Amino acid sequence: MSREDNRNIVRRFIHEGVIGDLGVIDELASPDCINHAATAEAQRGLEGVKRVVGFSRAAMPDQRWTNELLIAEGDFVVMHGIREATWQADAFRGTPTPKGKAIAVELVHIFRILNGKIVKHWAVRDDLGMMKQLGVIPP
Numbered sequence: 001m002s003r004e005d006n007r008n009i010v011r012r013f014i015h016e017g018v019i020g021d022l023g024v025i026d027e028l029a030s031p032d033c034i035n036h037a038a039t040a041e042a043q044r045g046l047e048g049v050k051r052v053v054g055f056s057r058a059a060m061p062d063q064r065w066t067n068e069l070l071i072a073e074g075d076f077v078v079m080h081g082i083r084e085a086t087w088q089a090d091a092f093r094g095t096p097t098p099k100g101k102a103i104a105v106e107l108v109h110i111f112r113i114l115n116g117k118i119v120k121h122w123a124v125r126d127d128l129g130m131m132k133q134l135g136v137i138p139p
Helices: 003-018 023-028 045-059 127-133
Strands: 029-035 064-073 076-086 102-114 117-125
Touching: 003 023, 003 045, 003 064, 003 076, 003 102, 003 117, 023 029, 023 045, 029 045, 102 127
Parallel strands: 029 117
Antiparallel strands: 064 076, 076 102, 102 117
16 A cells, blocks of 8 residues: 555544544554554553444534544654534543533554554644643643
């Protein structure tokens, strides 16, 4: 796969899979993929990815991704961006959260792609900043 092919896989995963059609995840992620950014119960396999994406969709149904920077090198694609949304979840990783607050979270996602499928994923998100925006943690 070329670097452009790998960038397109990541673009589709975010803009079609995370925001749109869950079936795209079956197409783009390996059945035994590992999501290092997920909780232990959602780290492995397609069902784990769908669980994380399902939470993301429920928590931020109007999410928008902007300012993408996609860097591909070898089997890896790094994406930097900002996800904006209106928070709709009751909690985040066990901490109660208010609904209806606007958030904008900077994030970096790293994907490893083999044979046209995402096999590994890592993420660095500004969860602390998000919790401050939600009012859970004082500014």
